[in-house]
Amino acid sequence: MRPSRPTSRPRPRRFQRRRFCKFCADKVDFIDYKDIRVLRHYLTERGKMMAGRMTGNCAKHQRELTQAIKRARNIALLPFIEK
Numbered sequence: 001m002r003p004s005r006p007t008s009r010p011r012p013r014r015f016q017r018r019r020f021c022k023f024c025a026d027k028v029d030f031i032d033y034k035d036i037r038v039l040r041h042y043l044t045e046r047g048k049m050m051a052g053r054m055t056g057n058c059a060k061h062q063r064e065l066t067q068a069i070k071r072a073r074n075i076a077l078l079p080f081i082e083k
C-alpha cells in the first residue's frame with residue numbers, strides 16, 4: 001500500500017543511501033513509546049516525523065514507530081511540531 005499522493009513534484013535526493021532497518025537489526029518486535037531517546041532520533045529538530053525512506057526503516061517498523069511517536073505525543077512525552 002502506498003499513499004495516493006501524486007508524485008509529480010521533484011524530490012531532493014539527499015538520503016540516497018539505503019540504510020538497514022535498525023529495529024530489524026536489533027530484532028525489536030515492539031517499539032516502546034516511552035523510550036523517547038529512540039523516538040527523538042526519528043524526529044527532526046522541529047519535532048517533525050521523518051519519513052521511512054529517510055530513516056531506512058522497513059515499512060513494518062516505520063509504522064510501529066509512527067504509532068509510538070503519536071502515542072508519546074498524546075501523553076506529552078514528545079512535542080508536537082514546534083514552530
Ligand SMILES: [Zn+2]
Binds near residue numbers: 021062
Ligand atoms: Zn524493520
